[in-house]
Amino acid sequence: MKLPLGYRYSALYAGIRKVTKADLALIVSDAPATAAAVFTTNLVQAAPVRLARNNLEASGGVVRAVLINAGNANCATRTGDKVALATTKALARELKCPASHVFPASTGVIGVEMEANKVVEAVPELVQGLDAGQFDAAADAIMTTDLVRKTASTEVEGIRIAGMTKGSGMIHPNMATTLAFVMTDAAVAAASLRVMLKRAVERSYNRLSVDGDMSTNDTLLVMANGASGKRVTQANRAMFEEALAEVCESLARQIAADGEGARKLVEIEVAGARDNETAARIARAIANSPLVKTAIAGGDPNWGRILSAAGASGAMFDPGAVDIWLQCVKVCRKGLAAQYDEESLIKALRNREIGMKFHIAGGGLGQARFWTCDLTKGYIEINGSYRT
C-alpha cells in the first residue's frame, strides 16, 4: 500500500471496550490539512458528531488530527459533550494545535456514559506512538463487529489517496454511512474538496445497505495536506475526483462484504428506469428486502422476491418489461419465469460475490449500482447478544 505523505498514525488499548484490543486510534497530518466531511442524518446525533461538525466550521475546514474511539458511541449520554470536548482538548494540548483542528469520532454502544479520563490519560502514549507505518494498526483499532480490516489506496500522477473505514451492521444508504477517514497528500481547496466528497459519497456510501439501520455516529472525513507538492486544479480535477470516488467505492464494497453475518457480497445493477433516482429507489428496495437477502443466503434463485421488492418500492415501472439476471443468467424475462438451467445457477449462487441485474426494457436511461450482503443466522447471533 502506497500511503500518502505527511500522515502518521497510532493506536492503543485504552480500556474503553471490554475485550483487550486496541480501541483508540489517532491520525495526524504533519501540516494542517484542508478537510471536508459528511455526517449521519439521524435526528439523534452523537456528541462527537456535533463537535466534529462545529470544529470543522470553526476552523474553516482545517483538520490536524483525528481522534477515534471504538467500544462506546458516546451517544445519548449525559456527559457526552463534555467527554468529546475534554478528550479533543487533551490531544490539542499534546499536539500544540488549536482544539478546533482536532476531529473526534466514536463508534460502539449507545447510551452508556464514556469515561473521558481513559482517553485523556492515554493521549501522551498515543501521540508518542505516532508513526507513518501504523496505518493498519489505526484501521484495526476503529473496528467493532467488523471481521476484517477495511482499507483502500490509489496513486495517480504523483498524488496518493488512502482510506480506512469500519462498519458492519447499522449500515443504511442515503447518508454518510459508518466511520471512514480518507487521506490524500494533494493540496485541495476546502470548497472543492466538499463538492468532490459529496459526489463520491453519492456513488459509494449512499449506495450501500447491510440492514437498513442508520447509525447516530456515521462520519466520513477526507483530508488533503498537500505533502506531495501536487495541487488539484482545473486540469487534473476530474482525474483526482475519480480516484477519490474509487477509494470510497472500494471501502463501501468492503463494508457490504463484511456485513454482520454476511457470507456473500451482492452487487445490484438497475438499468432502464425513468431516471437515476428511480433506479436507486428500486435498487435500495431490493437491497433492503429481508426476503431477497435470505434467498441469497440460501442460494435460492427466487427472482419473484426481487420483482416483488421492486414493485413495493414506490417506484413506477412496468413489471411486464422487467428482465432479471442472477450471476449473468436470465431468470426473469418480461416479468415472467425465463428458461434456465436451475442446477448450474444454484451452483453459481454459492460464490461469495453475487451479481444481480434488473433491467426495464424501454423504461428510460436511469441506472444505479448498489451493494448489500446476504442475511444469515450470523446477523441474528451478533445483534441478539451485542450488549448483554
Place this chain on the structure above:
Amino acid sequence: MKLPLGYRYSALYAGIRKVTKADLALIVSDAPATAAAVFTTNLVQAAPVRLARNNLEASGGVVRAVLINAGNANCATRTGDKVALATTKALARELKCPASHVFPASTGVIGVEMEANKVVEAVPELVQGLDAGQFDAAADAIMTTDLVRKTASTEVEGIRIAGMTKGSGMIHPNMATTLAFVMTDAAVAAASLRVMLKRAVERSYNRLSVDGDMSTNDTLLVMANGASGKRVTQANRAMFEEALAEVCESLARQIAADGEGARKLVEIEVAGARDNETAARIARAIANSPLVKTAIAGGDPNWGRILSAAGASGAMFDPGAVDIWLQCVKVCRKGLAAQYDEESLIKALRNREIGMKFHIAGGGLGQARFWTCDLTKGYIEINGSYRT
C-alpha cells in the same frame, strides 16, 4: 367460537403444494353478501388480485363465494389471468351463481405457473364438502409458513363477526396485508362496509410489520350476508364498526405473534408525537429495525437502538424529550439512560409478549399502536430454503 349464520366452508388437498396438506379453501354465503375489500399496493399484482378487484366492481360489491388456494401465488405467471378466470368460472358453474360473484385469492410462491385443472377438477368435491362446521378446516388450508391457525370472532347485539387470516412473512404495514376473510351475518350497505373496513384496516393490518416486505397478493375481504336478520344502521353503526375493528386487530396481532421465526410478539406504543401520522412513522421505523428486533430476540434492553431507529425515521421530534419503557420499566429518560434493575428487566424480556412505549414529552397529541415480532435465526431458516 360463535360463527355468523349463513356461511359454509370447505377445504381439501388439490395437489397445488408439495406437502400433502389441504391447499384449497372455499367460503360460501348462502345468500349473496355485500362485500368490501382492500388489496396490496405493490406495483406487481397477482392475477387473482386483479380478478377479485374486477369482480367486485362488476358485481357492485356482491360476493357469494371465496375461492382460495395456498402453495402458489399465481403471480408473474404467463397463464395467471386464464387460471384465475377458469377456476372461478368452474366454481360459479357448480354454485350456479354469476362468475363475478366469486372472489379469488392465492398465496404461495411467485413466478411458477399454476395448473388450473387441479383446482377445476377439485371443485365438485370442494362444494360437496361445504359445511358450517368447516370454518377451522378452511382457516388451516390457507396457511403457508404459518405455524398456527389464526381466527377471531365476536358477537354484539345479535350480530356475529368471524374472521380467518394467514400471514407470517412478507408482512409490511401501510397496505391491506396478507390474506384475511371476515364474515358477518349483519346486513350492511356496501358503501358503508367499505368505509368501515378502511378504518378498521388502518388500526390493525396497517399497524403490523414482520419483515418490511410487501406481498403481491395481499387481500382483506369482508362479507355481510344479513342472515342474522339484523341491519347495521345509524343507531348501531359505531358499535358494529368497533367490533369489526377488534376482530381485525386480533387477526393482525396473531400474524405478528406468528411472524416467521418469531418467538415474541412486540406491541409498540408511541405517544406525544406532533400528530398521529408522525407517531405511526416512528412506530413503523422501530418495528422495521432489524437491530431492534434482534435485540428483542436476544432479550437485550438496548434502548439506544430504539431511539436511533426513531431518529432515522424522518419524523421530527426532540430526542432529548423521549422516555422509553420496556415491559413497563423506564429504560430511557429524556433521551438518556434511566436507572433501573437490569437483571429483573432481562428476566421480563423473556416473556412471549413485549411491551414497548415511546413517549415524547410535550411533543403533541399524536399516538399510534403497532405490532411486530422479534427477528430470530428461524426467520433465516424459513426464508433461506423456502423454494429450493
